[in-house]
Amino acid sequence: MTIDDTVAPIGGVGGGAPIWSAATLPWRLAEAAAAGALAGVLMILVWLDLRPDLPLAATQTFFWIKAVYPAAVALCALAAATLLARARRGGFRAMAGAGALACAMLIAAAVQASGADAEALTAPDWPSAAACLGDILVIAAPMLALVAAGLRDVDLERPAPTGFACGLFCGGVAATVDGLHCWQGTYTFVGLWFTLAMLLSGAVGAGAVKLLARRRRFLAAAE
Numbered sequence: 001m002t003i004d005d006t007v008a009p010i011g012g013v014g015g016g017a018p019i020w021s022a023a024t025l026p027w028r029l030a031e032a033a034a035a036g037a038l039a040g041v042l043m044i045l046v047w048l049d050l051r052p053d054l055p056l057a058a059t060q061t062f063f064w065i066k067a068v069y070p071a072a073v074a075l076c077a078l079a080a081a082t083l084l085a086r087a088r089r090g091g092f093r094a095m096a097g098a099g100a101l102a103c104a105m106l107i108a109a110a111v112q113a114s115g116a117d118a119e120a121l122t123a124p125d126w127p128s129a130a131a132c133l134g135d136i137l138v139i140a141a142p143m144l145a146l147v148a149a150g151l152r153d154v155d156l157e158r159p160a161p162t163g164f165a166c167g168l169f170c171g172g173v174a175a176t177v178d179g180l181h182c183w184q185g186t187y188t189f190v191g192l193w194f195t196l197a198m199l200l201s202g203a204v205g206a207g208a209v210k211l212l213a214r215r216r217r218f219l220a221a222a223e
Helices: 025-048 061-085 091-114 118-122 126-151 159-178 187-222
Strands: none
Touching (some): 025 061, 025 159, 061 091, 061 159, 061 187, 091 187, 126 187, 159 187
């Protein structure tokens, strides 16, 4: 059974679909992203604080590169999640698109690091790196919880890859929002830590959806 098999009429009449299904998945993810982005902005305003140089930073090219990179990864992940959930071709190609973006950013980070002095390479800003990872995962957490709750009763053909794509999507949205707080402005920092944070979010999504799939199948077998 695939996610398409969960589509059923509402109230026994017509061709309506359940709230979470193949037909509605991209819309549900978009809604989760909108709610999560709003929650993330509120977290930054109330708790993390906006970066103090935001007006000046917004006039610089890298500020927008830093925003476009995770947003583009999120769009690729959205396409991948939709195609994988519907058991259609192209899901892994869409995921590869996100991987290509990450590789491009990591290559830019390596090129920038090659021109840095030895002290900068041997003494990375670990507190900022840890804070960046934590902030992105905290912003992504409500979206991950919402998506996991929505997919808990959906029978996915490939739960782990689909969950990874959903988690990567949430991580990409969270990293985009975190740019309002994170002041770091180098390819080395963003390429490494933003990418790692998005991958960790994807891993959480994969694990959660996989565990929920096993739970659902166990309960179905016990009935």
